[in-house]
Amino acid sequence: MKNILLSISLSAIIISGFSQGSFQILNDHGGDLTGALYTFSGQNAPTDPFFKHDVDIVVKNTTGAAIDAKVKRIELSELSGTFNYFCFGVCYGQMAAGANYIFPAPSDPESLDYVSVAGGATSTVNTYLVPNAAVGTTKFRYVVYDGANPSDSAYVDIEFDITPASSVDERTNLNVSLFPNPCDDRAILTLDGDFSGNDLEVNLVDILGKKHL
Template identity: 30%
Template sequence: MKQSLTLALLLSATMSAQAQFITLRDEGGNVVNGTMITHHGNANEVVMGVGVLATLNGNDALNVNVRRYELNVQPGTGNYFCWGVCYGAVDAGDLPVWQAQQVHSIDMAPGVEVSNHHAYHEPREVVGSSIYRYVWFNTADQSDTVWVDIEFHSMAVGIEEQASGVRSMAIYPNPSQGNDVQFQIE
């Protein structure tokens, strides 16, 4: 009996320790806590963006803030985010850890979805992947966190032109006068 009670208490404590205080969802409504969202776009785009929806779990309102980490970013790109307010873009590497100002933290009510978090990446014609980690935390207990990684994958668009010249071209018969026209290009 004591073993069953001990096991039940241990399982209960383990499950409550793993409960996350916020549920994060992508724009499609999928739960993304502890995962990666990948966004593909053109390297010539001015800015790429991904929104993340946050819902507070539990029964008590909490003051929540966000911190952004550059995990692996392409030099020559820029990035910024919105949480409460939108911050200005910074160059990759200039601010590897970036926390929203305390005055911009948000009082979240349980069960109410907050849709004002947006991550932005400026590819600036640089091809490659840049990965950022966004961490939501309880300002009263900064060890109480959830996170999602966002990868912006910028790609070149089009096919590189092969610049070999045409040596000769013949079109016949000329005039065709109702016959099929033939082309010969070398």
């Protein structure tokens, strides 16, 4: 009898250890980003303080019941000179890099904010970075959790890779073509122009800001 009870107890522990949480984090196309790193590449904007990059993530309630979902942002690495903020039900104000490691903190009144997500439904989190003149990388972890059970959570890491804004020399006759466009996995990039005396760097970025080259 003792052996049977022990087996049942161990089975319960194993099942519990592999149980999934109530949330899944997706990209705009439904791809699973839960627990993953998503890298966004974009340029800075030294002369435009209103310019911003945005990455949207979709929170899905995988259960059959409504959940009061909350989101917090953890700054894993900072990039001096930038500002960041996010929207989930409400848009929060801009925060300077390094000013708030965790937002909202448990003591912040914003920690009471939540969005009720019906069973099987989704809600979008809009994340933003204002690069200003900064160049480099910064990384954030966005955690969605059940307001009634904070340990029931999921996260995604978003890294912004900011490069200097490119300038165009109007004196250079440069023609660029990409064929086919759009493409699946292969394309031909043709550059035609006078590159003498100039360093050339080519970056291929899709409409979501993901770097492919």
